[in-house]
Amino acid sequence: MELDYQLTYRSGIPLIYLRGRFDAESASFVKNQLLSLVNEQQPNLVVNMQGVNFVDSLGLVALVSGMKLCRRNRGVFRLVGLQPTVRFLFEMTRLDQAFELFPTEEAAFADFARG
């Protein structure tokens, strides 16, 4: 697997750092991790994608599954720091309109910190 996965917490919210290649080989691992972190008590999730240089359709699907579960639990799912080519993929699939995308962690956590 050419993807590095790290979990930490910020303001009590799971913050995942992904680095490398987020593709068919790593997607099911990440999807299972995302789904295991979300529940009624903890419905929010932030994924920092700054280090991800390649995402394929199964990587996208893992993120979509995470976002849907957050929304079902009335939480939010946020992505931080998409590289330009990865953003291009989101635009191709129109998922840039579905996800909450933030340039920095600070921006993604701003209203969590206030809330």
Place this chain on the structure above:
Amino acid sequence: MLEQTNPLDNSSADLRVFPLESARINLRVPARLDCLPVLCATVREFCATIPGLLNANDSPPNRATINAPGTTSYSNFVYSIELVLQEAASNIVRHGYQESGKGFLELAVSLPEVEDLAGAKRRAIVLELTDNALPFDPTAQLVDTPDPLNMPESGYGLYLIRKLTDHLEYSRFGSLNNLKMVKYVH
């Protein structure tokens, strides 16, 4: 008469003397998901090591062109090529071979001049994947444009292959599948 140069010599940045027709890579890997990054890296290198490949040197002036490495259009072009290859190969490994770990994937990359639907000559990157997995014709499938409100959890792969290529061709010879994916360089 064009002057010929050694295709392995990257020192020339002039496409007029570079024999693009001779640029070709063939690679055969085991049909496993962990081998797909090797295929993608090969295509990325193929794009990067051919001098001036994506520049305007042999392009008619009225066509949009891909710019030099480092620009957004170049990065998106190369990403598109990698993505199309990744999606097609991943489908073959997961569905065709059902992740058995057996079988092979053979990739051929070339840069021929092709005719588009209007009959105009275009330079193109052609990716050909050959395998002996179960038959699967991605050109025969109905593909919807993803709806961001609905957010489907499947179907992006075939959509991307269709969206990011200019021409797709599938054929089956005996026990072999052959998928040809064409993307115009300009």
